[in-house]
Amino acid sequence: MTERPSLGQLYTQPAPPARTTSQHDLAGSLGEQFSEWIAEDTATKAVALEVDDATEVGTQFDTSLPGRLGRQWYVDNADSFATRDEVAGTDAPDRADEAGSHPTDRVGRRTASYATHPVETTPAAGADVPAAPGAPQTAGTARADQADQRPAPSGRAGLARAGALMAAGTLVSRLLGFLRGTLQAAAIGTTTVPANVWSTANTLPNIVYLLLAGGVINAVLVPQITKSLQHEDGGKGYTDRLLTLAFTILGVLTVLCVAAAPLLYKLYDFNASGSRLALGWSFALICLPQIFFYGMYALLGQVLNARGRFGAFMWAPALANVVAIAGLVYFLARMPRQASIDQWDSSMIWVLAGSATLGIVLQALCLIPVLRRDGYRFSPNFRWRGVGLRAASKVALWAFAAVILQQLGLVVTTNVLNTQPNGEPGKASQEYAFLLFMLPHSLLTVSLVTALFTQMSRAANARNHALVRRDVREGLRLIGVATIPCTVGGIVLAEPLITAFYGEGSVWPIGSIMVPMLLGLSIYGLCVTVQRAFYAYEDARTPFRMQLLCTGIAVVITLGALLVPDRYVGIGIGLALTVSNAAQGFVGLRWLQRTTGRIMVSDIVRSYVRLTLAALVAGVVAFVVFALLAQVVSGRSGALVVLVVAGPIFLLVYVLVARRLQVKEVEELLRPITRRLRRA
Incomplete structure (x- = not known):
């Protein structure tokens, strides 16, 4: 048998030998080869298993390898390496619990006994299909009769594809949403009493949707259905039972909410009386049946997500906006x-609320x-016992x-906003501000985290x-x-x-809420990511x-906003x-590390600082362009000209400065575009 060279001997060769990555989704770089050396070279096993992260691996080696592999190189390229956990297959605390349960190779690595991020050559259809109910997923056990059970896209390429498809649907939906908002503002205004009443009533079914999609459904469905895909029937039996239970609860809840429509509206508008209260009740009665269909959309969408189908879930809201736009055009x-x-009569109420529903x-x-x-194909199944729903x-x-808890805070916020007189920041203004705030969040954060959630659920299920x-x-x-640039x-x-x-009359009512919100746009993405990570571990308590x-x-800050003049209440709501x-x-990120171990964020912080600097430079340039154009254009058409001219200039300067500052994330996003341009 030929003796294997050591890591040092391999490194001194003119070209490192090619190695096949079996379970790590890594770039084809020195980092990939180095991580494989750590995993396979017995001389480095001790170092690989005694450190917690890739940057620490680099620190251990920079004293023994040639100077060109200094510590900073490892810090800058930390994500190219497998961590100790990826090398060993699981974290050290878990290895003791699972000793004897899984075959291991000579460095203590479990031999593919859990679902990992597959390499790009893994077939999409039928991959990672288990051989028996409850058995761990193993690569390469696909069966033809289960080819429809496709895993979610994994790795950077798959994640990018899924994110791009969802972002495209979200972009179309949000653009239609802006058009809908523009038509709605023309029809009923942005600071009028009917506008605030409509916004409050139409929020009621949205609240239940957020309750489902933002909490219960995201916390339960994806992790549970992902695990049920290991069953012999591909998870159909479990999914049927879960959906039957959810639809039953939704139906009962919708009937109860419609019956209690007056009380529900009054809860969010304490000061309503007379014509205002009657109009609110009418809107609420027509809008509240949306609860069942919001829940149905969330349930079916999460089933699609668990099966690796992300696009339709993000494209469906575009259809809802088209119907609502048609109603507003008629209005x-x-x-x-x-x-x-x-002046509001029944025909006006039915056209506005009916088209939305x-x-x-x-x-x-x-x-x-x-x-x-x-x-x-969904088949109602009312046999709920014995399928593990108690844990769910x-x-x-x-x-x-x-x-x-979230909705209690919303009750306080809505009532504070409904105390504002005409012309000041009210509930309708907050709705439009939140729509503008949510556009970049929806385009990237929601799309990305939705795709990541399925991957995190699989990894968390395997510990x-x-x-x-x-x-x-x-x-x-x-x-x-x-x-960051959107902020x-x-x-x-x-x-x-x-x-x-x-x-022009809406600049202050909407802007006073939107600008403070935008300051926390990146932080909002952090909250969503951390929350989904906990849900991946089926931990909803944290x-x-x-x-x-x-x-x-x-609540404290919102109630404090009542102490300031009406004109500045919106600033308090946004803050x-x-x-x-x-x-x-x-705080959530710190708590998450108790489960996952230390999450290295120093390089992310450095990237954020560079991105902020690039955005500030671009912002100064865009502001100068805005100030110059404001001298020659005005009104809504002039504002549109400013956006068309200053927006692309801002984006161009941002990208150029970010590349100059060597922000690798921008390079990664631009690489496919520049590659195509070079080919052309």
């Missing part, structure tokens, strides 16, 4: 614009044929409690904390690339942005504690969101 053509509250119905129903094409219910209860840490780091790194650009161009969509902290701080999210995000 503008046939009904009086910005009518006073006493019809859109939500179609948004949910359009997912059914997508699921059928993917091989899943514990998670769901904690998630439900967290969203109840592979290293891969969870890696997904969290990857999410935070990519989130900053988009959210600076949104603040600099807030005036023309609001003017173009909602008119997110409840996070929400308790968040709601407490937000309440930013400050409370900052508290729960940073």
Whole structure:
């Protein structure tokens, strides 16, 4: 047998030998080869198993390897290495518990006994299909009769594809949402009493949707269905039972909410009486049936996500916006614009509220044929015992409690906003501000975290904390690339942005809420990522504690806003969101590390600093362009000209400065574009 060379001998060769990466999703670089050497060279086993992270591996070796492999090189390229956990297959504490349960190789690595991020050559269809119910997933055991059970995209390429597909759907939906908001502002205004009443009533079914999609469904469905895909039937039996239970609860809840519509509306508008209260009740009765279809959309969408199908879930809201836009166009053509509250009749109420509800119905129903094409057909199954729903219910209860806390905070916020007189920041202004705030968050953060969540759930189910840490780091790194420039650009161009969509009279009511919100855009992404990581571990108790902290701080700041003049209440509302999210995000990240181990963020912080510097330089340039154009253009058309000219200039300067500062995340995002340009 030929004696294997040591790591030092391999490194001194002119070209390192090619090695095949079997389970790590790594770039084809020196980092990949180095991580394989650590895993396979017995001379380095001790070092590989005694350190916690790739940067520490580099620190251990920089005293023994040639000077060109200094410590800083390892710090800058930490993500190219397998950590100790990836080398060993699982964290050290877990190895003791699982001793004797899994075959291991000579360095203590479990031999693919859990689902990992597959390499790009792994077939998408039918991969990682288990051989028996409850058995761990193993690569290469796909069966033809289960080819429809496709795993979610894994690794950077798969994650990028899934994120791009979802971002495209979200972009179309958000653009249609802006058009819908513009038409709605023209129809009923942004600071009028009917506008605030409509916003409050239409928020009621949204609250239940957030309760489901933002808490219970995300906490339960994806992790549970991901595990059930290991069953012989591909998870159909479990999914049928879970959906039957959820639809039953949704139906009962919807009936109860419609019956209690007057009480629900009054809860969010204590000061309502007379015509205002009657209009609110009417809107609420027509909108509250949306609860069932919002829940149906969330449930079916999460089933698709668990099966690795992300696109339809993000594209469906575009259909809802198209229907609502059609209703608003009809309203503008046939009904009086910005009518006073006493002018509203039943036809106006039905056109506005009915078109919105019809859109939500179609948004949910359009997912059914997508699921059928993917091989899943729902069959009602009321036999709920014996399928493991008790464990899921514990998670769901904690998630439900967290969203109840969130909604209590929303009750306070909505009532504070509904105390504002005409012309000042009210509930409708906050809705439009939140729509602008959510655009960059929805385009990248939600799309990215949705794709990451399935991967994190698989890794967490296998107790592979290293891969969870890696997904969290990857999410935070990519989130900053988009959210930081959107924060600076949104603040600099807030005036023309609001003017173009909602008119000059809405700049202060909407902008006073939006600008403080934008300051916490990146932090909001941190909160969502950390929360999903806990849900991946089926831990909903910790997110409840996070929400308790968040709601407490937000309520204090929101109530404090009542002490300032009406004109500045919006600033307090926006700051309440930013400050409370900052508290729960940073505290939650610290709590997460108790489970996953230390998450290295020093390089992410450095990237954020560079991205902020690049965005500030671009912001100064964009502001100069804005100031010059403001001398020659005005009104909504002039604001649109400013956005069309200053927006691309801001983006170009941001990218150029970021590349100059060697921000590798920007390079990664631009590489496919530059490669195609070079080929052309």
